[in-house]
Amino acid sequence: MTGRPFSPPLSYRTSSRRYALKLERSEILEGRCHKCKKWVPVESIKDCEVKVKELFWWKHAATCHQGSQVPGDDDFYEQDDVFCRLQELGL
Secondary structure: OOOOOOOOOOOEEEEEOOOOOOOEOOEEEEEEOOOOOOEEEOOOOEOOOOOOOOHHHHHHHHHHOOOOOOOOOOOOOOOOHHHHHHHHHOO
16 A cells, blocks of 8 residues: 555546436446556446545545556646745745
8 A cells, every 4th residue: 555546537438327216327427447447437326416526436446456557647746836835945
């Protein structure tokens, strides 16, 4: 375990579900995994809001990625104004 965030999906698509029940989504958002190349559902089939939207991607990534990162995704710091200012201060 590195403690670093998982790489996000390479791309997204919306797939329709044929036999959705009354309280389920008729369409579901899926993300493409960089390691196994599968389309993984990134939201629940239940038509309700969840507290942690990334939960479904995290579950897949924890079992599939095993420390694998997308090339170029090895730096988890975003070089924005705050990052540049902290770098100038030597923090």
